[in-house]
Amino acid sequence: MMSEPLLRIENLSIEYVVQEGTIKAVRNASFDINEGEIVCLVGESGSGKSTIGLAIAGALPENAIIRGGKIIFQDHDLINQRARTCSKKEIMMIFQDPAASINPLFTIGEIMSDVIKTHLKVHNPNAIKDLALRMLRRVGLPDPERMLRSYPHELSGGMLQRAVIATALSVNPKLLIADEPTTMLDVTLQAQILELLLNLKNDFGLSILLITHNLGIAAEMGGRIIVMYCGEIVEEASSNELIRNPLHPYTKGLLECIPRTSIRYSKLKHIPGIMPDLRNPPSGCVFYGRCSEAIQKCRMIKPSMVQVYENHTVACHLYSRGMR
């Protein structure tokens, strides 16, 4: 890499303390996000992808503990609280369910102005309003004046998600974490929101970490795709490369699961088996129990990330040196 990445995650491990024990939600995750890049974090629910997003944004729930690793953003380790306050405005996050992610008792305008006040230290109400209106217009909302006075329940999901995006981008962040931003929306709206994100990325020079369970969306967004399974990163490649040439058996399975209208499948495909218990993750490969290509080695020894092609790494014994 020519220059330092915007964000570097090193060996990040996060656990949730619950009544029944400790859930090891993320284990030894490492990846980079460069300036102006889109990185998609793909995985099933429970794979730890949202946890990573929340950790970067500094909004982990109380019962989450960062067990180890570093989140380095512009030379600061964000796990350190003081560094966190310096770079708060540089990292913004949007969420899956726009209706649930905005406080129902406040208007869009009130929330936007608090975010702007906090980060930009602007206190002139007119300046705040102008900026808010500009942002709402920029994300394609009609009648932004009315929007400022609206309560969340008066808006549709798509409008709300646009308002949330406007709020997040109003303070001009460097990195936007989008946690399943289209999952709760109609299919027709999904494409619009994704396109909006791509547009905004170019205009604002944003980096985007898109968290999704949908490989199709990840492929459409371009950029790099990181596949997670059970709290571990199993494969990482550029989107074209990953779609054309998936290496990890899990990624292959995921790709086969995308329903296709062009081919007449008699049945929807799925990956047999269920995810292992994360309170006590397997010592070998996490996918061992569901993998159709598993070999003896996979059961006991955890595969490490190996570079198979340029910009394509995978954690699987099938590609370890000497296997192929």
Added chain:
Amino acid sequence: MPVSKEYLFKRTILLAFVVFGVIFITFMITRVIPARPELLWAGPHATLEQIEEARRQLHLDKHIYLQFILYLQDLIFGNWGISWRTRAPILSDIISSLTATLELIIIAFIIAVMAGIPLGILAAIKKHGWIDDVIRVLTVIGASVPVFWLALIVQLAFGMWLGLLPSAKRVDEWVVITTSFKPITGFYIIDSMLQGNLLVLVNSIQHIILPAIVLAAYPLCLSARMTRAVMIEVLSEQHVRSLMAWGLPQRLIFFKYCLKNTLAPLIASLGLSFGYMIIGAFMVELVFVWPGIGFYAAMSLLSFDYPAVTGCVIIVAIFYCIINTLIDIIHSVIDPRVKL
């Protein structure tokens, strides 16, 4: 205002029905109790003829439904009757004792809310820490101590042993006489301020402190516990997580955003506990010789003073309805999703 005319109209109709029902039920219950209130009216040394005369005067010789209609007729013309016990017009009795109670419970309610809600928030923010534990233990104790016992202990400690504060009545008689104080609204604190009567003001505040604190104990602990429970739930909601992710300071998140979310469901039970205090205060009023409506109702009941009892019940019913309407209105102001 998010309140529609239809809503207020419906509420008024409802109020009329509730009050009628309350009058009917209390009237019937008090009349079917086998007691002889005419004996009280006629006096201790009355002859048989005098007692018979008293029966006629009080309409007790008539059929019960006729009695009810006569009573309703009087009520409609604003005549609430004469108290059989004090021989004063019931309405003026009730108004003077109601203002005494209102003064007491408003102060108590302010104490309860101003202390209970912050304590609840503090406990919720420091969940499972030692502060939370202390608050939880204290509020359980406070909510379960019998109020009359607490009243006696407070009286004993602050009134008798420490001698800090007076522990009976609303104001000292000598102060009223020497300063020629005349009640106007019936709220002594307001009246003394209106008349610029500093002596009565200080004296009546001194008198109200102990009973107000005792009366506040239960709603204070209740509101602290409820605030804690609701706040913990609110804190786990997604919109709080997004505000955190957007980097808003915790102070703002807790005391602007979460507080409003917490208050919305809390308003209803706080309002009801305020309504309950009107009559529920009578234990405290009894111990502190506070001439309030609970005290008046209890005394009337003990001496078979039926018109007075019915009058008290009507007032309390009207009060409850008004409070319920106010709760709805406040709720709709706080929560824009509620439309009235």
